[in-house]
Amino acid sequence: MAAEGPTLSKSVLADVAHEPGAAKPDPIVVASGVRRTFGGLTAVDVEHVEIQRGAITALIGPNGAGKTTFFNLLTGFDRPDAGDWSFNGRSLARVPAYKVSRMGMVRTFQLTKVLAKLTVLENMRVGATQQTGERLWAAMFSFLWADQEAAITERADDLLKRFLLYEKREDFAGELSGGQRKLLEMARALMADPELVMLDEPMAGVNPALKQSLLGHVKSLRAEGRSVLFVEHDMDMVRDISDWVIVMAQGRIIAEGPPDQVMEDSRVIDAYLGAHHDQELTFEAEEQILAEAEAELAPEADADTPTPGSDD
Amino acid sequence: MDIGTILTFTVEQAFGPYAIIYCLAAIGLNVHFGYTGLLNFGQAAFMAVAAYAMASFVATWGLSLWLGIATGLLLTVVLALILGVPTLRLRADYLAIVTIAAAEIIRQTVGSVTLKPTFGGQDGLQSNFVRSFRELSFIHGDIDLGPFHWSANDAWIMFVGWSLVAISCLIVWALMRGPWGRVLKAIREDEDAVRSLGKNVYGYKMQSLMIGGVLGGLGGIMYGLYKNAVIPTDYATDTTFFAFTVLLVGGSARVFGPVLGAVLFWGLLSGLGKFFTEAARHGVMPEWLMSEEQASLVRFVILGLALMLLMIYRPQGILGDRKELAIDGR
Numbered sequence: 001m002a003a004e005g006p007t008l009s010k011s012v013l014a015d016v017a018h019e020p021g022a023a024k025p026d027p028i029v030v031a032s033g034v035r036r037t038f039g040g041l042t043a044v045d046v047e048h049v050e051i052q053r054g055a056i057t058a059l060i061g062p063n064g065a066g067k068t069t070f071f072n073l074l075t076g077f078d079r080p081d082a083g084d085w086s087f088n089g090r091s092l093a094r095v096p097a098y099k100v101s102r103m104g105m106v107r108t109f110q111l112t113k114v115l116a117k118l119t120v121l122e123n124m125r126v127g128a129t130q131q132t133g134e135r136l137w138a139a140m141f142s143f144l145w146a147d148q149e150a151a152i153t154e155r156a157d158d159l160l161k162r163f164l165l166y167e168k169r170e171d172f173a174g175e176l177s178g179g180q181r182k183l184l185e186m187a188r189a190l191m192a193d194p195e196l197v198m199l200d201e202p203m204a205g206v207n208p209a210l211k212q213s214l215l216g217h218v219k220s221l222r223a224e225g226r227s228v229l230f231v232e233h234d235m236d237m238v239r240d241i242s243d244w245v246i247v248m249a250q251g252r253i254i255a256e257g258p259p260d261q262v263m264e265d266s267r268v269i270d271a272y273l274g275a276h277h278d279q280e281l282t283f284e285a286e287e288q289i290l291a292e293a294e295a296e297l298a299p300e301a302d303a304d305t306p307t308p309g310s311d312d
Numbered sequence: 313m314d315i316g317t318i319l320t321f322t323v324e325q326a327f328g329p330y331a332i333i334y335c336l337a338a339i340g341l342n343v344h345f346g347y348t349g350l351l352n353f354g355q356a357a358f359m360a361v362a363a364y365a366m367a368s369f370v371a372t373w374g375l376s377l378w379l380g381i382a383t384g385l386l387l388t389v390v391l392a393l394i395l396g397v398p399t400l401r402l403r404a405d406y407l408a409i410v411t412i413a414a415a416e417i418i419r420q421t422v423g424s425v426t427l428k429p430t431f432g433g434q435d436g437l438q439s440n441f442v443r444s445f446r447e448l449s450f451i452h453g454d455i456d457l458g459p460f461h462w463s464a465n466d467a468w469i470m471f472v473g474w475s476l477v478a479i480s481c482l483i484v485w486a487l488m489r490g491p492w493g494r495v496l497k498a499i500r501e502d503e504d505a506v507r508s509l510g511k512n513v514y515g516y517k518m519q520s521l522m523i524g525g526v527l528g529g530l531g532g533i534m535y536g537l538y539k540n541a542v543i544p545t546d547y548a549t550d551t552t553f554f555a556f557t558v559l560l561v562g563g564s565a566r567v568f569g570p571v572l573g574a575v576l577f578w579g580l581l582s583g584l585g586k587f588f589t590e591a592a593r594h595g596v597m598p599e600w601l602m603s604e605e606q607a608s609l610v611r612f613v614i615l616g617l618a619l620m621l622l623m624i625y626r627p628q629g630i631l632g633d634r635k636e637l638a639i640d641g642r
Contacts (some may be wrong), residue, residue: 077504101510113505115498117636126498129507131491134511136519139492140483149491185505192509259631 013052013244018257018265028053028196028227029074030106034083036066036073043069044080045251051196052254056184056218058238058259061248062272067231070091070248071200075107078101087196104195110204110231112181114188116174116290123173123184124156125149127191141165156191163187163217179210186217195219199230203237215241247271276304314595316600320459321586322363326579328539329466332473335574336531337555338562339480343524345556346564347488348517349441349500350524354395354411355555358388358525359532360547363433364422366533367542370441372430383532388529400517408529413608420600422543435541445537447594461615469538480527487523489606496520497565557619563629572630580618584611 016022016238036044044066051057059067076083076097085092087105101107114152115123131152132138133145160166163183168176173184182202188198201220211234219241221228233239238245238259244271245262247255249271251270255262334373337355344350344392368381395414399407416473422431431437449468462470487493495516503513503611536542553575562573588607591597602610629633 074361075508077507088505096512097507098510098512106510107508109504112510114504115501115505117501118598120492122494122497124507125491126494126511129510133491136487136492140486140494142486142490145491188509190485282500 011257013055013227016052018255018261020253022050022125022256022258024050024052026053027051029085029087029229031074031085032083034070034073034080034085036069036078038078042251044073044247046070046083046253049246049253051227051229052244053223055225055243056222056230056241057247058232058309059243059248060231060233060235060238060245064250065248065271067248068200068253069251071107071198071231073104074100075198077107097162101192104193105193105198106188106189106192106196107198108182108185108200108202110200111207112178112185114173114176114181114184118170119170120158120160120176120184121153121169123188124160124191125152127188128152128155129192153193154186159187159190161218166215179206182206182214183210186214190221194226195287196227196229199228199232201231201233203232211237230285235263313596316459318583318586318590320461322579322583324460324462325582327470328462328475328578329469329473329534330582331574332470332477332537333531333535334555334558335477335570336473336480336534336549337528338558338570338574339477340524340527340529340531341555341559342564342566342570343484343496343520343527346559346566347493347500348496348520348524349404350400350517350521351408352411352521352524353408353549353552354413355524355528355531356389356547356551357411357415358528359535359546359551360415360418360422360542361387361391361532362529363385363532363536363542363547364437365442367437367536368431370444371432371437371439375442380441384533385526387496388521388525389400391466392518392525393572394517396521400514400521410521412549412552415552419544419547431543434544435547436541436546438533438541438543440540442537442540457534466538469534473534474539476530480530480568482572488567489505492516500565521637557615560629561619561622563631566629566631569631571631576630581611581615584614 012025016024029051030049031046032048034046035042059070061067069078071168073080074092076092076095076248079094080271083093087307088098090103092100092103095103115126118126128295131145132148133142138144157166157169160169163186165176165180165183167185168180173181176184182204182205186197186199186202199218206214215237220228230242242259245257246253246261247262247265247268255265255268280302319605336358340358341352341355344352344355362381365384365387366377366380369375369383373526389444391414395407396410399410421427422435423436425433427433446465446468449464451471452464455467456490488496495506495511498511499513499516507513531608532547539546551575558573559570561577562569562571585608588597588602588605588610591603592599592602592607597607622629626632627636628636
């Protein structure tokens with residue numbers, strides 16, 4: 001199953017047009033007209049986007065492209081000024097973040113948010129959903145939730161073993177290294193058994209050795225039948241594991257497609273490197289640009305020269 | 313100057329009514345601040361609301377004391393709602409500002425001239441409203457335990473008070489060992505993370521504010537019952553800060569932190585006061601250093617110094633875990 005996963009989702013996406021806002025055969029998330037402004041700055045302005053179910057979709061773009069803001073909007077951590085977006089066909093407009101999570105769309109954070117003064121195991125247990133013992137009245141009577149707690153602990157231990165954190169289960173999460181925190185956060189998100197896992201820069205600050213195992217974990221999510229949407233700057237990772245790539249720049253979606261094609265797309269290269277990145281700056285060209293600029297400035301300079309007697 | 317008298321007095325006070333009052337208030341703050349990370353600077357408001365409801369029911373309206381106590385505790389829940397609805401969605405510091413302001417509003421309101429017929433103005437309510445509480449007492453004579461002496465009234469207050477402390481600790485322990493308490497602690501660490509895991513953070517904070525408020529209300533009620541009076545100045549901001557001191561001395565997020573803190577804090581404060589007063593009176597303390605009137609206030613200077621030293625060398629409090637404090641993830 002693990003082997004057929006990638007090919008399966010890639011073949012499903014084979015017929016999808018390589019253009020922004022392309023319709024997917026079986027979208028799990030659909031967003032249209034989502035806009036978020038901060039004062040005069042339009043951080044996100046997404047016309048239409050669909051995320052395929054059962055695939056690994058990467059969301060890339062230069063710094064400040066609005067990827068994380070878009071993530072926050074999708075998961076209910078921020079509210080857009082306008083737009084509709086839905087998960088499994090259910091609208092998420094004005095749905096608070098915790099309900100979005102309960103619907104099966106669980107996120108991680110760019111700056112890892114482990115619960116520092118709780119042990120690794122307690123971190124994992126918090127992730128489990130529908131706990132009887134989390135209700136105030138039931139909490140006081142341990143016989144009401146002891147069995148569930150044991151089952152949760154067992155599941156947490158299994159995940160900790162998978163994520164190579166089992167030896168650390170009694171340590172405070174605050175004692176973990178940056179990479180281990182990323183692992184813990186991902187494992188904790190899995191405690192909620194999400195349909196869609198949203199990873200915000202899972203590779204940031206992770207050492208190369210751990211990177212390989214993280215990559216494996218993300219792929220295994222797809223093998224389990226989960227959908228993954230992740231924001232990432234690490235192009236090797238994007239190329240390696242994603243079935244589909246969505247590129248954002250200046251709040252808009254500028255390109256979509258399979259990783260190899262997208263990375264050759266001129267719009268994408270321009271967004272990352274600037275439109276003139278491939279023109280060599282020779283001495284002659286430099287001279288010419290300077291001359292043009294001076295020619296442009298000359299008349300303005302004349303006009304700006306104050307004439308005696310005038311007020312400005 | 314008799315050192316024995318000072319020590320006896322210290323112990324009597326350490327387990328006496330005031331220690332109980334601050335202990336209950338601090339147990340409430342422990343739920344708020346220690347476990348949930350809610351910076352409630354208005355614990356005195358919860359105490360005042362419960363105490364005034366109790367006293368005014370009997371003194372002003374001639375109703376039952378027990379009905380007054382029940383209403384008082386119910387009103388602390390209402391107060392938690394009123395404070396929490398607008399502020400719990402905001403950052404933690406806003407709650408601190410709003411609660412400290414609310415406490416002052418409540419104190420000024422119950423002490424106002426306009427409401428003097430109901431709440432007694434700055435003199436408060438002092439007409440013997442505790443009668444039905446004292447009638448229940450089975451302690452009819454003063455208690456002498458070796459060198460220690462407590463009056464019958466104090467002993468009855470202590471019996472009821474320490475029982476309430478025990479029950480409160482039991483409830484806090486039962487709540488915090490399980491999944492519910494785990495969510496609260498998780499919220500203290502990072503509420504966005506908890507939200508991302510599908511927990512209604514706002515709801516949990518509200519529950520925490522209510523439970524801690526009711527516990528604070530119990531403290532207020534004990535205060536009123538002990539003094540047989542409810543006076544605005546008793547519920548000023550320093551009451552809240554004493555309760556915070558108790559919590560920090562004992563160790564926050566520990567079930568017995570407030571208990572140990574209250575015994576030490578009030579014992580030390582009373583003992584130091586007694587020591588300086590006695591020393592000044594018997595001429596042990598030179599007159600140029602402190603007069604007899606100043607002597608009882610010097611204890612606050614010493615207490616402040618002790619607090620500073622504690623915060624520098626043992627910031628986690630006496631029962632706290634140094635390791636836990638060393639990791640500050642933020």
